[in-house]
Amino acid sequence: MSTAETDFLGRYRQLMNELLIVREAEGGDLPIEVESAYVERLDALWWQLSVEQQAAYEAELASAPAPASDEELHLFDCEVNEGDRVLPRKAA
Amino acid sequence: MYLTSHHVASPITGHEGVNSFLYSHGAHTWQTPPTDIPDKNPGALMAQSISVRPPGNRVRSYLDIVAPDEIRWDEVRVGLMTFVGESQRTALPWIGQCGRCHFRLGMDHGLAQHWQKEVAVLYRASQALRLANAG
Numbered sequence: 001m002s003t004a005e006t007d008f009l010g011r012y013r014q015l016m017n018e019l020l021i022v023r024e025a026e027g028g029d030l031p032i033e034v035e036s037a038y039v040e041r042l043d044a045l046w047w048q049l050s051v052e053q054q055a056a057y058e059a060e061l062a063s064a065p066a067p068a069s070d071e072e073l074h075l076f077d078c079e080v081n082e083g084d085r086v087l088p089r090k091a092a
Numbered sequence: 093m094y095l096t097s098h099h100v101a102s103p104i105t106g107h108e109g110v111n112s113f114l115y116s117h118g119a120h121t122w123q124t125p126p127t128d129i130p131d132k133n134p135g136a137l138m139a140q141s142i143s144v145r146p147p148g149n150r151v152r153s154y155l156d157i158v159a160p161d162e163i164r165w166d167e168v169r170v171g172l173m174t175f176v177g178e179s180q181r182t183a184l185p186w187i188g189q190c191g192r193c194h195f196r197l198g199m200d201h202g203l204a205q206h207w208q209k210e211v212a213v214l215y216r217a218s219q220a221l222r223l224a225n226a227g
Contacts, residue, residue: 010177010178013177013180014173014174014176014177014178015173017173017176017177017180017208018169018173018177020208020212021173021176021208021211021212021215022169022212023212024208024209024212024213025212025213025215025216025219026216066204066205066206066207067180067181067182067183067184067186067204067207068183068184068204069183069184069185069198069199069200069201069203069204070184070200070201071200071201072150072200072201073150073151073152073153073154073198073199073200075150075151075154075198076147076148076149076150076151077098077100077111077146077147077148077149077151078146078147079145079146079147080113080137080140080146081137082137082138082139082140083136083137084136084137085115085133085134085135085136085137086134087130087131087134088096088098088111088113088137088140088146089096089098089151089154
C-alpha cells in the first residue's frame with residue numbers, strides 16, 4: 001500500500017471522527033448544509049480508497065473496539081482562582 | 093493558552109458535570125508547543141466554567157489543549173480532529189502535537205466505551221469557555 005493510499009484512509013477516518021464529534025457537540029444534529037458538506041467530502045474520499053481499504057474500514061467499524069483505558073484515572077480536581085498559576089487537577 | 097475540561101464526579105453527591113479552565117500565556121507565542129506547558133507553566137487562570145464545584149471531585153476524563161493565546165478556534169478544531177484520528181487505535185491516555193497545538197486526552201474505562209461522545213462533551217465545553225473569553 002502506498003503512502004498516498006494510506007493517507008486517504010487516514011483522512012477518511014479523521015473526517016468521519018470530526019463529523020461524529022462535531023455533530024454530538026451540537027446536540028446530535030447539524031444544520032443540513034453543514035452535514036451535507038461533510039457527507040460530500042466523505043463520499044469523495046471514499047471513492048479514492050481502494051476496494052481493500054474500503055473493506056478494511058468497514059471491518060474496523062464492525063468490530064469498533066473501544067480504546068484501552070484504566071478503570072480509574074486516579075485524578076482529583078483542585079480549587080483555583082483567577083490569576084492563579086496552578087493546575088486545576090492533581091494525582092491522587 | 094492552556095485550556096482544559098474535566099468530566100468530574102462528586103464523591104459526596106455523585107453528581108457529574110464538566111468543569112473548564114482557561115489559562116493565558118499572554119504574548120508568549122510559538123510554532124512548536126513548549127514542553128513546560130502545562131505541567132510546569134500552566135499560565136495564569138483567566139476564566140473558568142464550573143458545573144460541579146471543586147475541590148476533591150474525581151476526574152473521569154479530561155481534554156488538555158495547549159496553543160498560542162491568539163489562535164483561531166478553527167485551527168484548534170482541525171488539530172484536535174487530526175490528533176484524535178491518529179490516536180484512536182491506541183490505548184488512552186492520548187498525547188500528541190498537531191501544528192501549534194499540544195493535546196492530551198484521558199478517560200476512564202467506562203467513558204472510553206463511548207469515547208467519541210466523551211470527546212464531543214469535552215470539546216463543546218472547551219470551545220464554549222474559549223469563545224466566551226476570546227479577544
